[in-house]
Amino acid sequence: MSINTIPTVNLLPYHEARKAARRKKVYAMLGGAAGAGALVVLLGGLYIDSRVDAVTGLNQVLSTENSRLDLQIREVNTLRKDIDGLLQRQKAIEGLQNERNRPVQLLEELVRQVPEGVYLTTLKQAGDAFTVTGIAQSNERVSELLRNLSQVSWLDKAELVESKAVMMTNNLREQRRLFDFSMRFSYRAPEVPDDGKKGRAGAASGAAAQGARAGKG
Template identity: 45%
Template sequence: MILINLLPHREEKRKRRKQTFFIGLGAAAAVGAVIVGLWYAVLQEMISAQAGKNDALSAEIRKLEDQIKDIASLKADIESLKARQKAVEDLQTDRNTPVHLLNELVRQTPDGMYLMSIKQDGQSVMVSGMTLSNERVSEFLRNTAYNSPWLERPELQEIKAVKSQDGKKMLFGFSVRLTLKRTQDVQPEAGKHGAAASAPAAAASGKQP
């Protein structure tokens, strides 16, 4: 006996294949969605971790900037203290310079010259006075230029002829600018001169029997 299948089996097979394909496609889409979701979650975790690191770095940078500002402020304070200390040391060193200035002016001023005004501005000294002749002004300039350990670089500012109050004599008014050396500049020179003077004396004493 021969059995003949009259049902549309080809259509049923195609229908099953389509269903299998769509099921596989849906499964693949679901797996892809799960993978994408997991990757997105991993990326968000990485971004969150990097954001936390960035925040920590920003906080450390702010701390370092504050420390740098503190260091700069400390350096400024140190420089200010050094400047004050130097000013105090200079005052202590130069407290006797007016005495040396007056002593040197007395020593280097020739006879016939009268000082009427002495003005000191730092290391610059302006001397004004009267003299009987121009030669005495020249002598004063030579003395302060070559013979004074405290005074140097004399500059004649003005010299003019004037009559005395009684009108009988012709005098000369003058102004000279001088430079007053600092104490620390004079002491080494004095030490050199002292050593140079002691050397011949030591040599002479050594020759004596």
């Protein structure tokens, strides 16, 4: 009686080959992942380098612009100081010009405002304050002069200091009763009105002064 024998198959090489294939696949995946990681790191490094270069360039541009602006600011400050100096010198010159013209302006105004029967003898100035003395035919003429001076826009605080009756002798050796007076006032810078208003105000003031003189005459 014969017994069938089952042939023996050695599967060890198959398993080894399968393990080797798996290891190769794993190594390949690891290599791919490492390559991809290296590529990402490389690209990230290139991007960061490009951004750093861009920021560095921008900082250089900003630094250059800041230096240029600082120079312009210094130039503007220098020009501003020069302009301020010129304005101050111009103001000083205008002040000197006004100071020089003020006595002439005041004398012209006094000629317009002094009523008939009033004769001024002295005019003194102390800064912005003025004192005038004179002789008047009556106290009414002194009061009229005071009112006229009070209406001048660039004169302020007109007030009578003293008015006293005196006896004087004229060229005909006649005794006349006159009034020796003194009054003071101060200078005030006039406001600059519009041209139309200025013209109308000047005409009205001139008409009023003429009317007052005519009434007193």
